[in-house]
Structure formats: C-alpha cells, structure tokens
Amino acid sequence: MPIYMDRHEMEGATAKAVADAHQKDLKLQEKYGIKLMTYWFDESRGSAFCLIDAPAKEKVRQLHEEAHGSIPHKIVEVNPETVEAFLGRIEDPGPTAAGAQAPSGETQVDSAFRTIMFTDMKDSTAITTRLGDSEAIELFRTHNALTRDVLKQYHGREIQHTGDGFMVSFTAASQGVECAIAIQKALSTHNQKRPEASINVRIGICAGEPVEEDQRLFGSTVQLTSRICDTAEPDQILVAPVIRDLCLGKPFTFADKGEHALKGFDQPLRMYEVSWLD
Secondary structure (H helix, E strand, O other), rough: OEEEEEEEOOOOOOHHHHHOOOOOOOHHHHHHHHHEEEEEOOOOOEEEEEEOOOOOHHHHHHHHHHHHOOOOOEEEEEHHHHHHHHOOOOOOEEEEEEEEOHHOOOOOOOOOEEEEEEEEEEEEHHHHHHHOHHHHHHHHHHHHHHHHHHHHHHOOOOEOOOOOOOEEOOOHHHHHHHHHHHHHHHHHHHHHHOHHHOOOOEEEEEEEEOOOOOOEOHHHHHHHHHHHHHOOOOOOOOOOOHHHOOOOOOOOEEEEEEOOOOOOOOEEEEEEOOOOOO
C-alpha cells in the first residue's frame, strides 16, 4: 500500500493531547485497513504529522474523523526512505534507554522541524578537466570522505549525494552550523597540506517542516536551502534568518550579508555569514 504523511494544524494542543489522539487512531486502524507507523509533533508551532500505510487518502481522513475529529489539512504520498533520512525514523520509538516504556504508555514524540544543509564543491567540472579523470576521482573521494566523517560527528543524516556536494538533515540548527564549521575547517586543513589539490566548498543552511505547499517532502525548504548554497562563495557558510534565530545564545558569529533575490522566490531573503576562521 502507499505510504502517506498527513499534516494537522493543532494550535494550542499539548504533546499529551496529541499522544492521546494517536492512541485513539491506533484502536481504529484495523477497521480502515490502515497501519499507523509513527507521528511527530511540534508544540511550539502547533503542527502534527502522521506517517501512515493506507490504501487511499480518504481512509486516512475517515480514520482521524472517527477517532478524534482532527481532520488533516494536507495528505501527501511519500517515500518512506526519504522520510527516514529526513526525520530519523518511520516507526514509533521503542522503550526508553532504561528499558521502561514512556509514562502512561505514551509514545515519545519529537518535532518534525528539521535543519537542512547543502554543500557544493567549487569548479568540479574544471577540476576534472585540469586533473584528468583518475586524479579528479581521487580528489572527489577525499572530499566525500572528509565530509562524511564530519557528518557522523554531528549526527547529520545524508539525504542525497550530488556527486560534488551533499544534502543533509539535522534535528537542531546548532548541529547544522557546528557541522558546517567543522567541514570548512577539515577542508582547510587538507588544503594546507595539499595546496595543489585544494577542495573549496560553499555551504547553505535553512530549516523547515516536512510537508510544504508544493506537496513535496521539505519541498520549499529544500529549494530555498539550495538557492542559499548557490549564493555562497567558496569557503563560505550562508544561513537563513531562521537559523540565526534558532542559534541565539550559541557561540556562533553571524555577519549580516544583506538581502538577496533568489530564483523561484518572490521575496528577497536576508542572509547571514557564519564565521569559522579562528
């Protein structure tokens, strides 16, 4: 059966209320031939998302309506592998680390809000022309290895490898910024040792929820992050205002780079550069 993600706008709801609604859904899932896989809830934004294995969208609506009356504002078919890459799981969390269930049998719930990072290697085509295929492939392998090593350290989830860059998801904005700084430092160290084979990367970071207006997982957020990355210079980290705001109180230095017009977006976006040089 198809896998659907639905979105509920539940302003004022609490995590307990959403967990209780999820339990009511579970009791009726067999009646509608549905399997409820998991859910996420962002209390601060009043947004809840359910991941459901169902024969049709209408069955999802009917289930929620009978169980608790909260009708989804949006239901989209999704790829479970993409969902897991972005959000970290496609099933309800199991027992706690101590081996005990969550209080009152409630599911442990996390926010579906995620930070997205794009990286892009400068002049990848020119590198291949200058070095030749064999040496260029070796340089790309070095780039990939250095980047992936840092992603592991900062719990970044690799969503896509573009050949000369990465698309990555983080649960926290500070993780994304710390990871971006660490990537630039790792590449700078490499470049100092091998200036003849330097690797220069631009990085863009933004954040958002998993279902956007174009009915694609992280649709608008992904596109915006990609545009931010395209705007950055080699060795530069640019972030959206939401990232700077989410990192208030963190030991990062942000420089206002002004507003930039971005292809595909009606309004210009103010961007901030993250300082990473010691």
